[in-house]
Amino acid sequence: MKCIICNSDSEYFLSKKYSEVPYVEFMQEIGDVHYYKCKNCGFVLSKTHSELDKSEWIKLNYLVHKHLENPEIKTMINQPPYAEQAMMLKILGENEILSTKNMLDYAAGHGTLSKILSKYCGIKLPIFDQYVEEEGGPNKYIQKENLSKYDTILNSAMFEHILTRQDLDNLNNLVNADGCLIIHTVICENIPQDPNWFYFRPPVHTAFHTNKSMEILMKQWGYQSSIYCTKSKSWILLKKEIKDITKIIDSINQELQTDYLYYKKGFVDYWKGF
Numbered sequence: 001m002k003c004i005i006c007n008s009d010s011e012y013f014l015s016k017k018y019s020e021v022p023y024v025e026f027m028q029e030i031g032d033v034h035y036y037k038c039k040n041c042g043f044v045l046s047k048t049h050s051e052l053d054k055s056e057w058i059k060l061n062y063l064v065h066k067h068l069e070n071p072e073i074k075t076m077i078n079q080p081p082y083a084e085q086a087m088m089l090k091i092l093g094e095n096e097i098l099s100t101k102n103m104l105d106y107a108a109g110h111g112t113l114s115k116i117l118s119k120y121c122g123i124k125l126p127i128f129d130q131y132v133e134e135e136g137g138p139n140k141y142i143q144k145e146n147l148s149k150y151d152t153i154l155n156s157a158m159f160e161h162i163l164t165r166q167d168l169d170n171l172n173n174l175v176n177a178d179g180c181l182i183i184h185t186v187i188c189e190n191i192p193q194d195p196n197w198f199y200f201r202p203p204v205h206t207a208f209h210t211n212k213s214m215e216i217l218m219k220q221w222g223y224q225s226s227i228y229c230t231k232s233k234s235w236i237l238l239k240k241e242i243k244d245i246t247k248i249i250d251s252i253n254q255e256l257q258t259d260y261l262y263y264k265k266g267f268v269d270y271w272k273g274f
Contacts, residue, residue, distance in 0.1 A: 016200055033046050065204075085184070089117065089152075097242060105127050155184070156183075160209075224241060235268060
């Protein structure tokens, strides 16, 4: 099995048997999940999910999200920090680190971030999600055939759900040549070889990224540097060089009186100790 990030060989890493209700029922026909880890960059991918038929994959996602989003069950959902992401976009936009004029929220679900930005920041954030279409409210859903190029693309909680390299490239291909890509996911130095690790828990989490695999992916895609925002737990990948960016970030941190932003050439390996 070849790594979809760096094309190096991947080897068997671990297997997970689901016993938790209701996941054990959802995974009954699929069985145990076998994960493979790249020998070079440490990226981990589920070989089991990669071999599912498209209909099986769609069915599994439907069952899992129907369960998680059922208000009667009161399931604890680890949602992205939408309010913090909205504030981050406002701050970065006001400091001209990114553009808030030509943005897209890719795989946006029901557009929670778009609603927050519209109501509290006066910023319009169009939405694309291949599985969700809604009308009305502040959200503008973009049809797949109407997607174009964007200065800023935000993507929350998708990187852990991908199965192929094309899933990633479809996202990056929409970023302008001097634009930026914002991602929210879990990225650490090494993926724990423990089937009980919290990020293996949802049976629709299939891909697990490391600092090294993200560094490689950034270079392949042409990003020069990155910023990590501690409050929104998001990375801002930048294709263009921004004049005096370190001074701008220092100024923001001083203004907020906290280490709000971290900047680095290449990928910010903030979670290096994890």
